[in-house]
Amino acid sequence: MDTTAVALIVTVLVVQFASIGMQFSRSERRVARLEHKLDQIMAHLGLQDDDPRLQQVHELARTGRQIEAIKVYREVTGAGLKEAKDAVDRMVA
Known part of the structure; x- marks a missing residue:
């Protein structure tokens, strides 16, 4: 395998891992917002x-x-x- 092919494979892998990381980060933020909203609702209703x-x-x-x-x-x-x-x-x- 020549260096160009290896570099291309590494580049593709890096881009895919970055994409997965961004999706996970976005999901974490959405879950955190939902949990915060639920906490506010529970506090408003006096639930613990x-x-x-x-x-x-x-x-x-x-x-x-x-x-x-x-x-x-x-x-x-x-x-x-x-x-x-x-x-x-x-x-x-």
Whole structure:
């Protein structure tokens, strides 16, 4: 196989992986927006998530242990870093 063919194959693979990454990123953003909207609806209706670990998140946030709170929040909800940080910041505010 000559270098041109190898370069072409590598280029095609890189473009495909980049495309997959963009689609995944877009899906993550859509899911995060939907979760945020659901959180707002639940808050408006006065509903709470029953997961006891969320109480731990509130306690950690209230006692100034935001990094730990963010970590636990991400474990419980599967949220991304920014979403978890924003959620913990809202708990403290």
